[in-house]
Amino acid sequence: MANSRFEYVKSFERESYLLPSSWIVIRVDGRGFHKFSDKYKFAKPNDIRALNLMNAAAKALMNNITEVILAYGDSDEYSFVLGRNCQLFERREAKLVSTFASTFTANYITLWNQFFSKEPLDPTFLPTFDSRAVLYPTDQSLRDYLAWRQADCHINNLYNTSFWALVLKGGMTPNDAESELCGTISKDKHEILFTRFGINYNAENEMFKKGTLIIRELKDIAEAEMTATPVVSTHTGPAILSKRQLERIEKRRRKADINVLHTDIIKDDFWLERSWILKG
Template sequence: MANSKYEYVKSFEQPDILLPNTWIVVRIDGRGFHKLSDYYAFKKPNDRRALDLMNAAAVEVMNDLPDLCIAYGISDEYSFVFHPSCELFERRNSKLVTTVVSSFTAHYIHQWNSYFSSTPLQPRYLPSFDGRAVIYPNTQILRDYMSWRQVDCHINNLYNTTFWTMVLQGGMNNTDAEQELKGTVSADKNEILFKRFGINYNNELEIYKKGSVVYRQYELQDPNPVQTSVDDDDGSGASSVVPGSKPSRSQQDKLRKLRRKARVVVDHVDIIKDEFWDRRPWILSNAPGKLPIEQ
């Protein structure tokens, strides 16, 4: 490209490369979703259609970006996780965030009619999302972040379930229900649901209590395998990325191709305990596992 006297304006661009060898979480949130959910009459306390639409959009983002290793969603938010070895867009903050946000928004709008066929989108109330990237220095802190979001899911859902049951089934107004719930703990809310309305919170759908976990599915691993021999070839066609090393361009391309072969699944499980991670070591190792036989 030819130089011009105007090219000096490029000097005003600021570098925004995220720290190397750290986990990157791009968290998106719906903008103005209280008004949007009221306008399109989302069901209270949970609208399964809205959650399924969020999950469908998240699955497509995972398919679009094989560098992503896991995502977690509740309500109108989603957290997308890039491995420390990720070099996508040279780890530029703005590029990663805008790509995830725009891709998610595009898929959300594109699939809207599949879940809300009776209420087509209107120009005044189009869904939009914002996002930001946060880096975490090690795996334990990354897992603590994911645990924090799932704990929040439980706390918020128990409150909302109790609140809207008191309003919709108990005939209370919003202010009185909010005032009665002020200062209550989980046991109090469970008691209100069971004694007044015969609702056992434990029987609520897992998607509401635990949120949604999106990841690539490979053969589940035994968390306590019996060590018989050392085998360098796990059959996946790829080796784990050595911590602290920068994968070559060819290595990155190979890993992306392998990840694209795996099916992206949506699960509603406990990600706080070790079992989820131990049985799916490919999520934290960033090395594709063995594809299930049925694939």
């Protein structure tokens, strides 16, 4: 690039690099989705089309950005997990958050007609997503973050299921339903649903109760990384693999299965079955 007298303006640019050796979570959130869901008549309390669209957009992003190990989502948010040693965009925060938000938004809009064929998007009212990057220094803090999001999913879904049952089936106004549920605990909401409306909450769709986990099955790749002979071995950081070794691993990543699950990630079972996630 030719130099010019205007090039001094580059000195105003600043980069924020995320700390090394920490888990990166990029959380993507819908902007103004209360109004958006009303505009496009999302079913209450859960619109399975909207949730499946979110899942499809997340899976498409993972197909595009192979560094994502797993993702967890519910409602209008998705959390994408990048490994401790991930060097995507040299861990530049602005590049990461802008890429994830724009890629997710593009996929969501592109896939819209597959799930909402009778509700074409209004060019003046398009969906958009923002994102943020959060670092988790330990394996336990990463697990606790994902457990928090899943617990939040359950709490919100139980409340919303009860609220909309009172409104749509019980004929209450939103204000009356809110007052009815004020101060209730989980047991009370289960009782309201079952005794008044014959709804067994435990039999509800697992995706509604637990959210969605999308996992890149990397067990074989993780083993290949661990058994590969490093070009450089250090005592203070990860082994450095050759360019050819990295290319082979990248090929395996692209070919790895990406599975969509609705399972418990709070208990140990999931993590014991896939111990390579935290070892990676």
